[in-house]
Amino acid sequence: MTTTTDSRAAERAQRTADSRYIPQAGLLLEVDDLHVEFRTADGVAKAINGVSFNLNQGETLAILGESGSGKSVTAQAIMGILDMPPAVIPKGQIRYCGQDLLTMPDDQRRRTRGPEVSMVFQDALSSLNPVFPVGWQIAEMFRVHRRMNKSDAMERAVRLMQRVQIPAAKERVKAYPHQFSGGMRQRIMIAMAIALDPAVLIADEPTTALDVTVQAQIMALLQELQEERQMGLILITHDLGVVADVADKIAVMYAGRIVERADVYELYRQPAHPYTKGLLESIPRLDQKGQQLAAIGGLPPNLMRIPPGCAFHPRCKYAQDVCREDRPPLREVVPGRESACHFAEEVLHG
Amino acid sequence: MYKYILRRLIQMVPVLLGATFIIFAMVFALPGDPTAGMCGDRPCSPAFVAQFRTEHNLNDPLPTRYAKYMVNLSHGDLGTNFRGVKVAEDLKQRYPTTAKLAAMAIVFETVIGLIAGVLAGIRKGKFIDNLVLVSTLLVIAIPVFVIGATMQYYLGVKWKLFPVTVSSGATFYELLMPAFVLGSASIAYAARLTRTNLVENLRADYLRTAVAKGLTRRRAIGVHALRNSLIPVVTYVGADFGGLLGGAIVTERIFNIQGVGGYTFTSLHNRDGVAVVGTVTILVLVFLLANLLVDLLYGVLDPRISHD
Numbered sequence: 001m002t003t004t005t006d007s008r009a010a011e012r013a014q015r016t017a018d019s020r021y022i023p024q025a026g027l028l029l030e031v032d033d034l035h036v037e038f039r040t041a042d043g044v045a046k047a048i049n050g051v052s053f054n055l056n057q058g059e060t061l062a063i064l065g066e067s068g069s070g071k072s073v074t075a076q077a078i079m080g081i082l083d084m085p086p087a088v089i090p091k092g093q094i095r096y097c098g099q100d101l102l103t104m105p106d107d108q109r110r111r112t113r114g115p116e117v118s119m120v121f122q123d124a125l126s127s128l129n130p131v132f133p134v135g136w137q138i139a140e141m142f143r144v145h146r147r148m149n150k151s152d153a154m155e156r157a158v159r160l161m162q163r164v165q166i167p168a169a170k171e172r173v174k175a176y177p178h179q180f181s182g183g184m185r186q187r188i189m190i191a192m193a194i195a196l197d198p199a200v201l202i203a204d205e206p207t208t209a210l211d212v213t214v215q216a217q218i219m220a221l222l223q224e225l226q227e228e229r230q231m232g233l234i235l236i237t238h239d240l241g242v243v244a245d246v247a248d249k250i251a252v253m254y255a256g257r258i259v260e261r262a263d264v265y266e267l268y269r270q271p272a273h274p275y276t277k278g279l280l281e282s283i284p285r286l287d288q289k290g291q292q293l294a295a296i297g298g299l300p301p302n303l304m305r306i307p308p309g310c311a312f313h314p315r316c317k318y319a320q321d322v323c324r325e326d327r328p329p330l331r332e333v334v335p336g337r338e339s340a341c342h343f344a345e346e347v348l349h350g
Numbered sequence: 351m352y353k354y355i356l357r358r359l360i361q362m363v364p365v366l367l368g369a370t371f372i373i374f375a376m377v378f379a380l381p382g383d384p385t386a387g388m389c390g391d392r393p394c395s396p397a398f399v400a401q402f403r404t405e406h407n408l409n410d411p412l413p414t415r416y417a418k419y420m421v422n423l424s425h426g427d428l429g430t431n432f433r434g435v436k437v438a439e440d441l442k443q444r445y446p447t448t449a450k451l452a453a454m455a456i457v458f459e460t461v462i463g464l465i466a467g468v469l470a471g472i473r474k475g476k477f478i479d480n481l482v483l484v485s486t487l488l489v490i491a492i493p494v495f496v497i498g499a500t501m502q503y504y505l506g507v508k509w510k511l512f513p514v515t516v517s518s519g520a521t522f523y524e525l526l527m528p529a530f531v532l533g534s535a536s537i538a539y540a541a542r543l544t545r546t547n548l549v550e551n552l553r554a555d556y557l558r559t560a561v562a563k564g565l566t567r568r569r570a571i572g573v574h575a576l577r578n579s580l581i582p583v584v585t586y587v588g589a590d591f592g593g594l595l596g597g598a599i600v601t602e603r604i605f606n607i608q609g610v611g612g613y614t615f616t617s618l619h620n621r622d623g624v625a626v627v628g629t630v631t632i633l634v635l636v637f638l639l640a641n642l643l644v645d646l647l648y649g650v651l652d653p654r655i656s657h658d
Contacts, residue, residue, distance in 0.1 A: 079562055080561075081558055081561050081562050107566075110564050110565075110566065111564060112564070113561070113562055113563065113564035114562075114563050114564035115564070118562070119562045121555065121558070121559060121562075123555060126554070126555035126556065127555045127556055127558070127559045128556055128559065129556040129559070129560070129574050129577075129578070130556070130578070130652075130653070130654055131577050131578055131581070131651070131652060131653060132574075132577070133653075140563065140565070141563060141564075144563070144564065144565055144566075144569065145564060176653040176654070178653070178654050189559075192559075192563070
């Protein structure tokens with residue numbers, strides 16, 4: 001087992017050196033001023049309004065936000081699986097190893113999906129094709145991208161299923177998705193996503209549809225694989241608890257913008273944005289049993305009518321006149337901490 | 351699986367009994383005398399009528415006649431029609447033509463229906479989609495005898511592209527136009543069914559996964575979406591085949607095809623109850639078996655369906 005892992009690691013390193021031009025040490029993905037709009041008959045919904053972040057090799061970035069904050073759209077834009085139209089990307093760059101994915105020819109970009117950038121979806125039951133055996137669906141990655149023959153590809157599929165700890169993988173390789181439990185299905189989804197050793201793995205709410213105990217197992221598996229393969233992992237979630245142990249950095253999104261970015265530990269200890277603070281306070285805690293839960297008042301904004309100034313101001317208890325007119329940029333508050341709030345210092349220290 | 355098949359076969363018995371009894375009762379409840387017109391211009395002699403009625407059990411009460419018929423049927427005897435010919439003989443002669451016609455209609459239905467449906471589905475909202483939607487609506491709205499007679503007049507009589515009627519030999523070439531006419535409505539339904547299912551599956555989560563896997567659009571649609579979209583279409587086409595095997599009374603009349611549909615019609619017209627019941631018994635059996643096959647096929651196509 002160790003030898004295969006070693007040889008695989010060597011093979012991977014070789015391939016990485018061959019095919020991946022990494023301009024800056026370890027820098028895999030740069031998202032730069034990304035904008036995404038949905039142009040529908042009812043109007044234009046501005047889902048993402050200038051998102052920028054970098055992802056390094058071996059790094060886990062958690063993107064946190066409510067539904068409608070733009071976190072999933074960001075993931076789909078990176079992956080290139082937005083339905084265009086109605087989605088439009090009017091501005092921005094997504095550079096993978098220095099190359100802009102958005103201006104790349106379609107076929108070239110298609111070839112990056114799987115071997116370079118890969119994705120795990122939320123609901124594994126609907127995300128796997130119901131009429132093909134799971135082994136076949138994993139093997140398809142090798143057959144399409146590596147032109148491998150059927151039996152070799154199936155063998156690789158079995159090995160991957162073993163790697164993600166599916167019991168009796170050899171026997172179950174011909175089983176269909178509906179014959180697995182939710183946790184096992186998500187493992188299959190993960191096996192498929194890591195099949196071609198991608199440099200970047202995006203997990204879009206990978207544990208939302210699962211039981212709490214299974215959630216922990218899946219997160220542990222993702223973390224293990226990420227460390228083993230030194231992938232850059234983007235973890236998209238609305239659940240602060242899920243990412244706490246796994247992520248290195250957290251970006252909090254609100255109304256299509258990153259409102260706070262920090263190391264996980266720092267952010268949990270002392271949020272520098274009122275929205276993050278509200279999120280943290282709204283987590284039920286055992287030591288405050290019997291007390292009123294501090295939910296954030298109001299609703300996330302309608303993306304067709306994002307409030308002027310700071311998008312969060314209608315729900316913010318720190319809001320002043322300036323917040324209604326002037327949109328605060330994301331700025332460094334203290335070293336390593338960024339917040340898009342006029343009163344970040346007060347939030348941080350208050 | 352075998353248990354399921356066995357259960358289904360046993361279920362056929364009451365269906366078959368019920369269907370034959372209803373047909374039996376209805377046919378013999380029709381007014382009219384089967385001996386009328388049997389003896390040329392004169393009325394038949396009372397002696398002949400009496401003999402005919404005894405021979406065909408026409409004097410017995412309905413339940414007795416049905417019981418006698420079913421006893422014969424259980425020996426594989428479909429009865430003798432009023433012209434003194436075994437119904438089984440008649441059917442043996444006519445069934446190949448009907449089966450051929452039905453098979454050709456199904457080929458039209460599958461090929462044209464699928465191609466039109468897929469083209470419309472992947473170009474949803476575009477010209478080809480609207481073309482398919484409008485033309486299929488038209489075909490569904492127009493009765494088959496209008497389509498049949500119109501095609502017969504233009505393609506057969508006026509432009510002489512196809513034979514106007516079908517000879518007793520019923521060659522492939524002669525059956526082309528009738529098969530298209532017979533299948534026309536089903537072509538339209540199959541096309542619409544394919545389109546609807548494809549459009550739905552193109553929005554499915556697993557198709558997004560297929561794209562995220564780096565598959566080409568052709569493979570994502572052609573393998574992943576199509577395989578799922580075709581499950582209901584295959585089911586429809588299979589059930590339709592069972593129906594078409596029952597003969598096509600209208601289409602067979604228009605093109606003078608010597609098939610089962612025409613036979614049923616003539617027998618009904620002549621109050622030849624035995625011939626009608628015998629034919630319908632076979633048709634019901636074929637239809638039930640075709641449906642069983644479709645259900646089994648469904649289990650093969652969709653792994654989520656289990657017959658255990």
